[in-house]
Amino acid sequence: MFADELKTLRRLGVRHVLLQILNFVSVLASGLMIWKGLGLITNTESPIVVVLSGSMEPAFYRGDLLFLTNLPDQRYRTGDITVYKIPGADIPIVHRVLETHDFVSDKNGRVAASPLLEKQLLLTKGDNNHIDDIELYQGLDWLERKHIVGTVRGFLPYVGYVTIAMNDFPQLKYALLGGLGLLALIQRE
């Protein structure tokens, strides 16, 4: 099936094969670096996430793509939609902030001047749930800043289904990657 291409590759030598492999690998590398760069700019480890459950309907449906930021100089307010991760649970959850409390600590009789330096405690609830998230917190009473992955700034509907499909059917992921690899090795720029 690929006899012509294999003949060409053998004729062209080592350097050419290395160049072709480089073409493919550098596409992956640039994708990875764009992801990492985006994460660093938005200050969150996962700047784009996919909604997996229906707990935020009618705002977000399963399969929506969400864009997150986690700017260090902004406080969380009631009504913000945040994505958080409880240590011990793998899956991040996207719910709305219901209550915020500022925990003013009194160290050595002094209180910090900037409100940002104080701890914020949060309580969240999904729009489509009947009760708040206390049971999801695995023993914690409040969420803290360090549990929050980011705040939702924008979304794209339906696009996330590609990721859901690739997670549910890993063969699809490998087939796509294999197909891309073959194409990159055979094409010449």
Next chain:
Amino acid sequence: MAPRTRKAAAREPDGLSPPAVPPKENTSAVVDVDALLAPIPGEEREEVRVNNASVTDMKHACDDALKRFLSRPDLFKQIYTHTDVRLALGWLSVLVAGATGLYGWKVPFEQSKPGAWAGVITYVMLTIVQTLYAYFIEGDIVFVGKRKTFDKRIVTERITITSRTTPSTPQSPPRYALGVVYVRSASGGKTLLGKGRANEEQSYTEFFDERGVMDQERFERWVGSVVGRVMDGKVQ
């Protein structure tokens, strides 16, 4: 007996006999290069077949045929500097990207931020360097070759070949534009013996038939004539 003319060389199946003696009258260094530049008749060639609707495929086929032709044993030896630089920069940036990815995966996000910044910025710098190199320094060059012959002194010849595609117009098919820059020097490059340049184009229809099979002999003859003309050029 070594062939003295191109016709004689063509009659002999082994066209790669050593350069003929005596040399041509005008220069002492150009030793029967015409015989070497003639395509070897009856040479076993693998059929090259490309999609003749794709101009990039045809250009690549022509470039490859050119490299094969000029890299023959008594002709030029290809210098791989541009390719090696491209490979080195490319693989280095891939390794940097991989290392940054791995680091970000192993170490928790807050801690990994300085390292991740370093990795991303290094990657962007390397990509910029690659792009600038390819655009300014490499340009359209497809082949750089060197040739050393000994004739009373060591003569070094260096040839640089660029190729472009001239897009088609409603009146004419797409054309393959060949550019040749040639320098001949002695004593380690200090004495310039001659130089020449040429720019010629031929339409792709001269070399590819309706099935997409490439007429390599015809292509080689054309390239041989252009290069031969440049190499026979003025001598100082």
